[in-house]
Amino acid sequence: MNARRLVITVYAIVLLGFAVAAAELLTDARIEYPHLQRVEAASRTRLAEAQARLAEQQRILERLKTDRGYVEKVIRKQLNYAKPGEVIFRFED
Numbered sequence: 001m002n003a004r005r006l007v008i009t010v011y012a013i014v015l016l017g018f019a020v021a022a023a024e025l026l027t028d029a030r031i032e033y034p035h036l037q038r039v040e041a042a043s044r045t046r047l048a049e050a051q052a053r054l055a056e057q058q059r060i061l062e063r064l065k066t067d068r069g070y071v072e073k074v075i076r077k078q079l080n081y082a083k084p085g086e087v088i089f090r091f092e093d
Helices: 002-066 068-079
Strands: none
Touching: 002 068
């Protein structure tokens, strides 16, 4: 009987140790979960912003491919090009 009681006691201690470890892990997970939700929300926001920028860039690219007037406008504005005989006035802000 003594050996049986010793084995049961050892099993009980081991199971109690597992239960304590599991409870600690569960507590850590409950603490970390709200933080992970905030990180996910921020990531979703950044993703939505990046997708909006991508859509705008794709729209500009498509317009550059198809609209000659827009291409000319962009070249004039960004590269300061002018047609022959035109004079460009630059004003400092």
